[in-house]
Amino acid sequence: xxxxxxxxxxxxxxxxxxxxxxxxxxxYAQWLPGLKTSQxxxxxxxxxxxxxxxxxQPGQKMAIECIHAPNQMVVARTLEGNxxxxxxxxxxxxxxxxxxxxxxKVETPLNLAFLTSKFRSALDPGRMLAALTGVAAGYGxxxxxxxxxxxxxxxxxxxxxxxxxxxxMKATS
Amino acid sequence: MVxxxxxxxxxxxxVFAILTDFASYPQWVxxxxxxxxxxxxxxxxTVEITLNSMKKIVLGxxxxxxxxxxxxxxxxxxxxxxAYAGSYKLMNASDGNGTVVVTELELDAGPMAPKFxxxxxxxxxxxxxxxxxxxxxxxxxxxxxASETVAxxxxxxxxxxxxxxxxxxxxxxxxxxIWYGGRTFQLK
Numbered sequence: 191x192x193x194x195x196x197x198x199x200x201x202x203x204x205x206x207x208x209x210x211x212x213x214x215x216x217x218y219a220q221w222l223p224g225l226k227t228s229q230x231x232x233x234x235x236x237x238x239x240x241x242x243x244x245x246x247q248p249g250q251k252m253a254i255e256c257i258h259a260p261n262q263m264v265v266a267r268t269l270e271g272n273x274x275x276x277x278x279x280x281x282x283x284x285x286x287x288x289x290x291x292x293x294x295k296v297e298t299p300l301n302l303a304f305l306t307s308k309f310r311s312a313l314d315p316g317r318m319l320a321a322l323t324g325v326a327a328g329y330g331x332x333x334x335x336x337x338x339x340x341x342x343x344x345x346x347x348x349x350x351x352x353x354x355x356x357x358x359m360k361a362t363s
Numbered sequence: 364m365v366x367x368x369x370x371x372x373x374x375x376x377x378v379f380a381i382l383t384d385f386a387s388y389p390q391w392v393x394x395x396x397x398x399x400x401x402x403x404x405x406x407x408x409t410v411e412i413t414l415n416s417m418k419k420i421v422l423g424x425x426x427x428x429x430x431x432x433x434x435x436x437x438x439x440x441x442x443x444x445x446a447y448a449g450s451y452k453l454m455n456a457s458d459g460n461g462t463v464v465v466t467e468l469e470l471d472a473g474p475m476a477p478k479f480x481x482x483x484x485x486x487x488x489x490x491x492x493x494x495x496x497x498x499x500x501x502x503x504x505x506x507x508x509a510s511e512t513v514a515x516x517x518x519x520x521x522x523x524x525x526x527x528x529x530x531x532x533x534x535x536x537x538x539x540x541i542w543y544g545g546r547t548f549q550l551k
Contacts, residue, residue, distance in 0.1 A: 207525070216457070221545045231370060232454035232463035239368055239454065239463055253368040255465075270467075271365030271482050324545030328528040332542060335535035344526045 192275065193300040197315030198293045203326045205261040205282045205290045211325055212264040212280050215240035215256055221325040224312020227251075240266070246308035252276075267297075274299050274309065278318075294318055364469045365485040369493030372461040373500040375453050377507065379431045381500055382451050385410045391499035393491045409439060417484065422447055446471035464496065 201208055211221075215238055216230035227243040231253070238256040243249070254276075256266045267277035277297035285291040294315045298304060311317070332340070340351040341359070348359035371378050381387070385408060388398035394416035401409045401423070408426045413419065423440030424447070431453060438447040449468035456463050468485050531542040539550040 210525070230457045231368065233457055234454055239465060241368075255366070269366035269368065269465075271486055272367075321545055324547070327542065327547070328545060329525055330528075332528065332531050333533050333535050333540055335533040335540070338532040338534055338539070340531045341529040342526050343529055345524075348529070349526075 191300045192297050193305075194295060194297050195313075195315050196293065196295040197319050198291065199319040199323060200285055201290045201292050201319075201323050201326050202288075203290060203329060204288050205284050207326060207329055208280075208282050208290045208292055208322070209258070209261045209264065211322065212282075213238075213256070213258045215254075215266070218242065221321050223314070223317045223321055224308060244309060244312060246312060274304055276309075276313065278313070292319060292322065364467060365482050365489060366468075367466045367486065367489035367493060369464045369466070369496060370456055370461060371464060371497050371500050373504045375431045375455060375462045377503055378453060378462045378464060378496070378500055379428075379434070381496065381503060382434050383408075383426070383428055385412075385426070388412065391495050393488070393495050416488065418443075420444060444470060444472050464493070466492070 211217075216228055218228035218240070219225040219242075220228075222228075224244050224246060225242060226245050226248060227241075229241045231239045231241055233239075236258055238258070240254050240256060241251045242254055243251050253269050253272070254266050255269055256264065258264045262282055264280040264282075265277070268275055275298070277295075279295045279297075281293045281295075283291045296313050296315050296318070298309065298313055304310065337351060338353065342349045342351070346358070350357040350359050381391070385398050385400050388395045392398075392414075394414050396413040396415050396419075398410055398412045401411055403409075406428045408428075409423065410426065411421065411423050413421050420443035421441060422438060422444065424436045425439045427435045433450060433452050435450040436448065438444070441447065447468075447470050449466065452465040452467075454463045454465070466489050468489060470481055470485055472481050528542065533540045533542075537549065537551070541548040541550065
């Protein structure tokens, strides 16, 4: 038996960016609550295989299969026959003012072991949407005001702006 | 239906060649006692395979292959099970290091074997098969002359297509605002 939870939020960026974040499975651990590691294993057109490790089950890698439709939908679920059964479905639609309306539906097992585990809070739709909104803000201009310091990841590597001066950062290890 | 993923440190062509070399299955498939090719025409082969893990079963299987991509199989004859079908889907590993094999397997052993028990056994079998395939393909790669080995493309580090902020500290009318890791912290 499964439990379905869902939520919806307006994310302040266009659908293409939301889709880019949601289909970047290898970087899920950087923003999705409760994730310790994430790794993209293979990717082909609208299908991908990734591996996730949750804080709720440290040391255990969970393979997921992902299906995506550009700028519209991203579905990630555990492989059939594997436990715990998880399915996360994101739906993206354009909203006013260059924003996106994002709906997330989370399907998880309905049993005591799961409900009392750390999975339950990690896979809370409200937390997931807040995390998505937060990570999307990293692509925007930020709040009005004097930027003291800003480090930006670009095609040319890491760039640092410090009090109006631009610096190119170089890896030393 | 049970699915499993295995990452194999060998080229897709090597993995595909192993999966379609049915006569060699007893050398690496866990529990495989024999595998006899009954017919082979184009992309389709029929084999008789004897598996002996919990119980000895003989399966007549039809394999349909799409070179280096997909190998599907289905039951054509068996006195031991009602249904047996599945596939191997081959994908290039994203890190440029070998092949990712996604295996699907479905077995209906009849009313005496509950589905949850069968699925648990299949999951274990698929995991063991993945380990065995990894080991066997490593040996096969080592046997292949270096001139025939196609070097896997180097893992290209994905460059961000858009500029993405990593850290930002902004002095606003309400005090310093720190944005880091998707979260905003306000200093007052």
